[in-house]
Amino acid sequence: MKKNILVVDDSALMRRLICDIINADSTFQATDVCKDGLEAYERLKTTSYDAVILDVNMPRMDGLELLEKLQQERIKATIIMVSTLTVKDADITIRAMELGAIDFVTKPGNIIEAKGDDFKGSLLRVLKAVVRSDNAKNILSSGAKGPEKPAAVKEVQLPRKSSGKGGNRLVALACSTGGPKALQSVIPYLPENMDAPMVLVQHMPVGFTKSMADRLNEVSKIAVKEAEEGEVLDKGCVYIAPGGKHMEIQKKPDGRHVVHLNDAPAIGGLRPCANVTYESLRSSGYDEIVCVVLTGMGADGTGGILSLKQKKRIHVIAQDAKSCVVYGMPKAIAEAGVVDEVVPLTEVAQTIIKNVGVQ
Numbered sequence: 001m002k003k004n005i006l007v008v009d010d011s012a013l014m015r016r017l018i019c020d021i022i023n024a025d026s027t028f029q030a031t032d033v034c035k036d037g038l039e040a041y042e043r044l045k046t047t048s049y050d051a052v053i054l055d056v057n058m059p060r061m062d063g064l065e066l067l068e069k070l071q072q073e074r075i076k077a078t079i080i081m082v083s084t085l086t087v088k089d090a091d092i093t094i095r096a097m098e099l100g101a102i103d104f105v106t107k108p109g110n111i112i113e114a115k116g117d118d119f120k121g122s123l124l125r126v127l128k129a130v131v132r133s134d135n136a137k138n139i140l141s142s143g144a145k146g147p148e149k150p151a152a153v154k155e156v157q158l159p160r161k162s163s164g165k166g167g168n169r170l171v172a173l174a175c176s177t178g179g180p181k182a183l184q185s186v187i188p189y190l191p192e193n194m195d196a197p198m199v200l201v202q203h204m205p206v207g208f209t210k211s212m213a214d215r216l217n218e219v220s221k222i223a224v225k226e227a228e229e230g231e232v233l234d235k236g237c238v239y240i241a242p243g244g245k246h247m248e249i250q251k252k253p254d255g256r257h258v259v260h261l262n263d264a265p266a267i268g269g270l271r272p273c274a275n276v277t278y279e280s281l282r283s284s285g286y287d288e289i290v291c292v293v294l295t296g297m298g299a300d301g302t303g304g305i306l307s308l309k310q311k312k313r314i315h316v317i318a319q320d321a322k323s324c325v326v327y328g329m330p331k332a333i334a335e336a337g338v339v340d341e342v343v344p345l346t347e348v349a350q351t352i353i354k355n356v357g358v359q
Contacts, residue, residue, distance in 0.1 A: 176296025178325025278304025
């Protein structure tokens, strides 16, 4: 049986193009269309869909307002945003994912791009990943409010001193589909005096990683920023790989570690790619790398962690299947047999601090 999809966009042309893409795949059918959030709200009150493709900017009720309404009334829906690459829309899209949207695809800039393979491939890839997930619909209705700190997340119990293991540590975190929402239950709970820097790879295009970093920095005790070329890694700071760049960590002769960004081709369609970051840490001066793998489709991170294990002492934390929007990346690393701890999303921050301690 085909999966039923609702398409919400104020452009009649975009509605038709998106419907054509959906209907051309044997898995899906574009069952209904709406021209704005208000129409979609009325439809979603009475009808359940396997997924909703939602535009950001619309008259009467935009995508963000619709998400807020659905969350307030605990109406379950699996929402995928369609967003342009403007700074404003990036900010809105990050907020939308805080409110429960699962993922987003970037909106084509013109009709030629809209009919191209890139947009078609991105849309269908995300659709297939989230529709297969049993957890996706629960994200929107969970009552979590992003920066208001969902009650389900356990407050981090700070050790009296560092972890006691001795040595110099780094946290390296990777996530993809469902990641921006998941990170809201991790990063704001890390203390500002965490005894390690964190490097973070979230699969996103240019511009969106900056918006995500700025938003997380606003609501977190720990410092969060989009990584820049050549900057030195400091403890108590999270460095997010910029969209469109691979991020490597290089050791300098004086023992410091710096960010190196490169424009090498995308790997498996990914840039940034977590495998690149993990593999770069093989030659680092860190005594132990705490690798964290959260929700996401595919297997990015597994190859890099396996490679890193050959050279470094690692401790691998994977998000459990039940709390993942898409149990792909954590499943891949678990099946590789190198996971040390499997924990629900609500315990990830506590588990990180247990392993690296505070200054």
